[in-house]
Amino acid sequence: MAVDISQFHEMFFEECKDGLEIMETGLLQLSSDPEKKTVINDIFRAAHSIKGGAGTFGFQSVSEFTHDLETLLDLVREGKCKITQPMIEVMLQSVDCLRTMIDQLRNHQELDCSKSNSVSVALRAILNQAQGKNCERNDALVAQDETAENNDKFSYQIKFKPSQDIFRSGNDPYRIIRELSELGRLTSKVILNDLIDYEKINSTECYVSWEFLLEGDALDKNRIEDVFEWVIDESEIDIKAVSQSIPAVIEHKEQTKENKQVKSVVSEVESVVQKSAVEKLPAELANNKIDSKADNSKSSDSRSIRVNIDKVDALINMVGEMVITQSMLSQLSKDLSQDYHDVISGLAQLAANTRELQETVMSLRMMPLSFAFNRFPRLVRDLGNQLNKKVNLIVSGEQTELDKTVLEKLTDPLTHIIRNAMDHGLETVEERLAAGKSEEGLLELKAYYEGGSVVIRVSDDGRGLNDEKIRKKAEKIGLIREGDVLSQDEIKELILRPGFSTADQISDLSGRGVGLDVVKQNIKSLNGTLDMQSEQGKGTTFTIRLPLTLAIVDGQLIRVHDSIYVVPLVAISESLQIIPGNINRLAGSVDVYRLRNENIPVVNLSDLFGFNRSAKSGNALSMMVVVESNDKKIGLVVDELLDQQQVVIKSLETNYQSVKGVSGATILGDGTVAMICDIHDIFSMSVLKPEPSSGRNDTSDKFLAA
Amino acid sequence: MSLQTIQSSTVVDSFAADHKLSDENINQYLTFFLAGEEYGVDILSVQEIRGWEKTTVIPNSPDYVKGVINLRGTIVPIVDLRLRFALPVLEYGPLTVVIVLMVKDKTGRNKVVGIVVDAVSDVYDIDHLKVKNPPDLEYSVGNTYISGLYNVENKMVILLDINTLLIKATSLNVVDVEN
Numbered sequence: 014m015a016v017d018i019s020q021f022h023e024m025f026f027e028e029c030k031d032g033l034e035i036m037e038t039g040l041l042q043l044s045s046d047p048e049k050k051t052v053i054n055d056i057f058r059a060a061h062s063i064k065g066g067a068g069t070f071g072f073q074s075v076s077e078f079t080h081d082l083e084t085l086l087d088l089v090r091e092g093k094c095k096i097t098q099p100m101i102e103v104m105l106q107s108v109d110c111l112r113t114m115i116d117q118l119r120n121h122q123e124l125d126c127s128k129s130n131s132v133s134v135a136l137r138a139i140l141n142q143a144q145g146k147n148c149e150r151n152d153a154l155v156a157q158d159e160t161a162e163n164n165d166k167f168s169y170q171i172k173f174k175p176s177q178d179i180f181r182s183g184n185d186p187y188r189i190i191r192e193l194s195e196l197g198r199l200t201s202k203v204i205l206n207d208l209i210d211y212e213k214i215n216s217t218e219c220y221v222s223w224e225f226l227l228e229g230d231a232l233d234k235n236r237i238e239d240v241f242e243w244v245i246d247e248s249e250i251d252i253k254a255v256s257q258s259i260p261a262v263i264e265h266k267e268q269t270k271e272n273k274q275v276k277s278v279v280s281e282v283e284s285v286v287q288k289s290a291v292e293k294l295p296a297e298l299a300n301n302k303i304d305s306k307a308d309n310s311k312s313s314d315s316r317s318i319r320v321n322i323d324k325v326d327a328l329i330n331m332v333g334e335m336v337i338t339q340s341m342l343s344q345l346s347k348d349l350s351q352d353y354h355d356v357i358s359g360l361a362q363l364a365a366n367t368r369e370l371q372e373t374v375m376s377l378r379m380m381p382l383s384f385a386f387n388r389f390p391r392l393v394r395d396l397g398n399q400l401n402k403k404v405n406l407i408v409s410g411e412q413t414e415l416d417k418t419v420l421e422k423l424t425d426p427l428t429h430i431i432r433n434a435m436d437h438g439l440e441t442v443e444e445r446l447a448a449g450k451s452e453e454g455l456l457e458l459k460a461y462y463e464g465g466s467v468v469i470r471v472s473d474d475g476r477g478l479n480d481e482k483i484r485k486k487a488e489k490i491g492l493i494r495e496g497d498v499l500s501q502d503e504i505k506e507l508i509l510r511p512g513f514s515t516a517d518q519i520s521d522l523s524g525r526g527v528g529l530d531v532v533k534q535n536i537k538s539l540n541g542t543l544d545m546q547s548e549q550g551k552g553t554t555f556t557i558r559l560p561l562t563l564a565i566v567d568g569q570l571i572r573v574h575d576s577i578y579v580v581p582l583v584a585i586s587e588s589l590q591i592i593p594g595n596i597n598r599l600a601g602s603v604d605v606y607r608l609r610n611e612n613i614p615v616v617n618l619s620d621l622f623g624f625n626r627s628a629k630s631g632n633a634l635s636m637m638v639v640v641e642s643n644d645k646k647i648g649l650v651v652d653e654l655l656d657q658q659q660v661v662i663k664s665l666e667t668n669y670q671s672v673k674g675v676s677g678a679t680i681l682g683d684g685t686v687a688m689i690c691d692i693h694d695i696f697s698m699s700v701l702k703p704e705p706s707s708g709r710n711d712t713s714d715k716f717l718a719a
Numbered sequence: 720m721s722l723q724t725i726q727s728s729t730v731v732d733s734f735a736a737d738h739k740l741s742d743e744n745i746n747q748y749l750t751f752f753l754a755g756e757e758y759g760v761d762i763l764s765v766q767e768i769r770g771w772e773k774t775t776v777i778p779n780s781p782d783y784v785k786g787v788i789n790l791r792g793t794i795v796p797i798v799d800l801r802l803r804f805a806l807p808v809l810e811y812g813p814l815t816v817v818i819v820l821m822v823k824d825k826t827g828r829n830k831v832v833g834i835v836v837d838a839v840s841d842v843y844d845i846d847h848l849k850v851k852n853p854p855d856l857e858y859s860v861g862n863t864y865i866s867g868l869y870n871v872e873n874k875m876v877i878l879l880d881i882n883t884l885l886i887k888a889t890s891l892n893v894v895d896v897e898n
Contacts, residue, residue, distance in 0.1 A: 334792050576776065622778030665777075668830045669787065669796040674778050678787060678794045686775035686789050 022119075025066045027319070029115045032059035034387065037108050040101050041390050047096045056104075057086040063111065068239050074124055075114050080235045081136045082107050085143060094143040103135045105391075167254050168197075168229070169237055174204075174222035176247035184244050186219065192240045197229025222249075322417070325377050332374045333661040336565075337680050339367045340658060344682035371565070378418070382460045382469070383411035385424045389431055393456060396435040403442055403453040404435065410460035415467055419539050419559055423469075426532040426543075430471050430555050431456070433528065438475035438553050448550065450474065463558075466541075472554035478547035480504055505545050509533050537693070540676075542643070566662055568679075568689065570655035571638060573618045577687045579660055579679055580649070584692040586641040588654060606637065606648050613639060613648045616699045618690075622674060640692050647699060662689060674698055744847045750840040750876055751818060754806045757840055759869070759876045764820050766831060768839060771815035785835065795819065797833040798885060809837065822882045832885045843876065845869050850878065 039056040043049060060083045067075035082104065088094045110129040117124050171193070175186050193199055204222045214220070227237065234254060241250050339360075346353075346360045386408050393406040415423070439454040446452060459470045483504050487493045492507065499507070509529050536543045541559035560583075568579035569588075595607040596615065604615035615637070637648040660679035663686075665672055676691035748759035774786030774797050783802035787794045797817060801808055809815075819833045850867035864884035869876045 330792075337792070623780075624776070624778075663792075663794045665787070665794055668794060668832060669777070669784075672777055672779070678775070680789050680792065684789055685773075686787050686794060688775065688778065 022070060024319075025070055026115055026119050028066065029063050029111070032063050033108050033112055033115075035059045037105065037391060038387065040105050040108070041394065043096055044098070044101050044394075050090075053086065053090050053096070057083065057090050060086055065242065068242055072118060074126070074129070075111065075118070076239060077233070077235055078107070078111065078114070078129055078133060080239075081133065081140055085136065085140050088140075088143055100139055100143075103132065103139055106132045107136060167232065169225075169227045169232060169234070170251075170253045170255055171225040171227060171237065172222070172249070172251040173225065173241070174249040175219045175244060177218045177220070179219050179244060179247055180217055182244075182247065184247075186221075186223075189240055189244065190223070190225075193225065193227060193237070196236060196240070197227050197232055200226045200228075329374055329378065332371055333565075336367055336371055336659070336661055337682075339363055341682040341684070375416075375565070376414075378416050379414035380417050380420050381412050381414050382420065382467075385420055385427060386411045386458060386460075388424075388428075389458060392428065392431060393435065396432070400435065401441055402435065402439055404439055404456050405453050406456045406458065408458045413460040413462060413467060415559065422535060422539055423557075423559070426535045426557070427469070427471070429528045429532050431458075434471060434473040434475065434553070438473040438477075440475055467559045469557040469559070470554060472552060474552040477549040477551050477553050478504065478508070478545075479549060483507055508545070509543075565659055566689065567657070568660045569638065569657050570681075570687070571636075571649070571651040572653040572655060573651050574624070576624070577655065577681065577685075578618065579687055579689040580638060580640065581676075581689070581692065582657065584640045584642060586639045586646060588636060588638045591635045591637050591650070608639070608648075611646065613646050614699065615648045615650060616695065617650050618695075621695065621698055640695070642692050642696050645696065647696060649695075660687075660689065745844045746847065748843050748845050748876070748878060749818070750843060751816070751836040752838045752840055753800055753804070753836050757874060757876045758836075759843065759845070759878045760818070760820065760881050762842060764822060764881060766819045766821050769817045769819060769833070770813065771811045771817055771835065788833070790819065790831065790833075793831065795831050795833055797835060799835045801835070801837075803884070811835070814838070820881055820885065822885045824882075824886050830886070834885070843869075843871055845871075845876075845878070853877075 036056050036059045039052045039059075042052050043056075046052075060079055064076050064079035064083050067073075067079065085100070085104075089096050089100075110132050114124055114129060116122075173186070173189070175184075179186065190199070190201065202224045204224060205220075207222065208214075208220045234252060237252050238245075241248070241252075244250075342360055343364055346357050349357060351357075389408065390406055393404055396402075397404045434456055439456065440448070440450075442452050445454060455474045457470070457472045459472075461468055480499075484493070484499055487499070487507050488495055488497075492510075493499065533543050536557055536559070539559055541557055544556040544558070545553065546556070547553040566579070567582040569582055569585055571578050571580055589608075591606070597605050597607065599605055605612045606615050636651050636654050638651055638654070639646055639648050660681075662677040663679055665675065665678055672688075674691055674694045675688045676694075677689045678686050679689055681687050747762040749762045749765050750757050750759040752758075772788055774788050776786040777784060777796070780786075783799050785797045785799050787796050789795075799808070816836050816839050817833045818836060818839070819831060822830050822832055824830055850869050853865040853868055864880050865877055866880040867878045869878055
């Protein structure tokens with residue numbers, strides 16, 4: 014074909030990804046409910062799509078691999094064989110193989126066939142077994158193929174009668190014949206029995222049919238069938254293997270009625286799935302489709318479109334610009350006299366519209382957490398089998414939505430936490446029974462909105478953190494001295510350190526001690542927090558808190574000397590006027606403010622940010638903004654509190670690099686740039702090294718408590 | 720070609736119209752003055768030329784990073800080349816020029832950075848075969864950034880490798896002489 018179809022490859026890969034997910038979810042469902050017909054249909058359709066698409070784009074290995082899977086699914090679908098657990102297992106493995114193959118194709122890598130070959134063999138074995146049990150009619154054909162396959166060489170007799178209007182669907186018998194001839198040595202015989210009078214011939218119709226004999230070594234029936242894939246529903250096709258020991262004769266063999274029935278059912282399914290050809294939809298299949306739609310909460314035909322993410326990002330950027338312009342106009346309008354009240358009210362209306370537009374556009378990038386959660390049932394199942402543990406995974410709140418980039422960065426940390434729960438938290442059946450617990454462990458994955466954040470909780474009813482073990486390990490490594498007592502908080506901190514693990518053995522999954530600190534980092538990079546609660550013997554709960562949006566922040570503008578900064582409102586605990594008498598200088602270097610019954614370290618942003626201002630903090634006219642992070646507070650000295658407004662976060666990393674203490678920049682109403690303070694960084698930047706006598710030589714974020 | 724302070728960004732168009740660029744070895748360079756010397760940068764990396772405007776300072780940044788400006792909605796860092804080359808500073812005035820360049824970082828991503836120079840000079844067709852290597856002197860900070868020396872009309876133009884110059888300048892990960 015002259016058209017370059019490689020531009021559609023990406024689309025095909027995306028659709029394969031979706032199809033494989035449907036297959037996997039379906040197979041897992043079948044695992045607990047093997048009779049669900051609609052699920053089987055879904056899986057079959059997905060497999061068939063993938064096979065068809067792969068064939069179109071010339072991805073032979075994918076197409077061939079999927080063919081067996083599809084055949085097996087077809088048999089199950091027609092009730093000709095029952096689905097069993099080993100079957101599901103092999104099919105799940107096939108899905109994995111396909112995933113790998115698609116990835117490799119996507120990255121233009123060499124296909125690694127070792128795994129797929131062994132899975133293929135397993136598939137074939139099951140297929141043969143399933144078909145062997147089957148004493149239905151089409152077995153005659155299959156058996157013949159199999160016996161034929163037992164001989165080393167065999168050829169195929171193919172009868173091909175295209176439908177009269179085959180050309181109308183863009184198909185050309187010659188192309189098909191050409192393709193056929195590439196498979197081996199082709200001898201053909203044209204049958205002109207159906208030719209009508211020359212005067213009456215319509216050149217857009219086909220009146221001929223053929224009989225072929227295809228000879229060669231290692232011919233594959235699947236491959237031959239694939240040649241006819243596009244026309245199988247419009248034409249009569251009969252492919253029969255003959256052993257080469259029998260003299261090859263092209264004969265007219267009557268198609269058995271049963272074969273025709275089987276073929277027509279298969280072709281009807283194909284016509285539904287074939288995307289490009291214009292086919293009429295058999296009413297019967299339309300009914301099937303409606304059934305499955307009612308079942309799925311989210312079918313692939315739902316009202317959505319695929320949009321390139323760059324377009325969405327561009328849209329979000331532009332809306333961000335609009336917000337800036339609109340707030341600039343609002344600011345200018347404050348100076349307008351009341352004569353212009355029409356303009357003023359128009360601008361107020363604009364502000365409301367802009368806010369709504371902004372919210373809607375931000376929601377474009379929101380995706381339900383189910384995208385991250387859907388891999389966990391499989392993971393828990395596999396891990397449970399591997400570790401010999403019985404675990405019931407309950408997922409709730411998966412419809413909770415998050416920004417796409419946040420979601421993508423969340424999957425790794427979540428996976429790690431779940432692995433930890435499976436590996437360390439939950440006990441084996443014997444242990445649980447001995448502890449008086451139920452045989453099956455409970456792993457709960459819950460998501461919900463709270464305030465301006467999304468909360469994700471992973472809780473298990475397993476062993477819980479072993480305080481003593483942790484303490485001992487810390488002592489052993491030398492992090493604490495013998496006999497030091499650790500508070501709950503400190504124990505948690507220890508676990509989150511890189512390299513720390515109380516696992517007796519390093520398993521494949523975990524125990525190396527590299528996991529939880531990376532998890533914490535990942536979550537921190539999303540401006541989120543990770544919290545952990547545990548009770549020995551009862552279980553552990555991890556709580557992740559993430560902000561809902563990335564790009565817009567409600568901020569308090571402050572002035573420190575000549576610079577304007579933005580402090581995120583969520584971090585501000587209170588703002589107050591400094592009473593000079595309440596400031597005490599500790600050990601000559603640290604200022605502390607006495608606020609009610611707390612002592613809050615005082616931080617001067619100019620000093621922190623390296624601006625050479627030596628003004629002593631605590632000027633009577635100064636204000637202090639008390640900010641809080643992880644239950645700790647510090648007070649920022651500012652010269653003036655300015656407006657509170659929503660600011661659009663502009664990245665510093667795009668053209669510069671990330672700056673400690675600053676999470677980004679924003680453009681103010683007058684067009685100048687202001688830095689947005691990163692409160693978490695400011696806390697760690699104002700860390701005071703602990704006194705040497707405490708024996709702790711780590712530099713975690715602890716404050717010198719007064 | 721006479722010296723001019725060019726305030727618009729049509730320099731590439733007008734020059735291209737006057738000269739035919741048929742030879743593969745010839746690249747066009749925009750040159751500017753800095754402390755009496757003439758330096759050149761590949762004109763394809765020049766995005767625009769602006770006057771100086773007040774920057775917002777970046778916390779804990781080196782002295783040669785003057786800060787960032789708002790360039791039509793993007794945050795762009797401004798580097799003072801005099802300070803970068805450890806030369807004495809000039810006061811900024813209405814004639815101070817900022818050349819906005821597009822450079823590529825290590826991962827191949829495009830970054831927009833502005834440099835403060837004394838004045839813009841000209842655009843030259845530079846034949847790569849005639850570019851000489853800079854002398855191998857150890858002490859000078861500037862050396863790693865100089866891609867070559869070129870003689871034109873009785874003067875010497877110092878060609879800069881701005882990718883190295885600016886990515887190093889705006890990336891504190893690299894241990895630098897000044898730090």
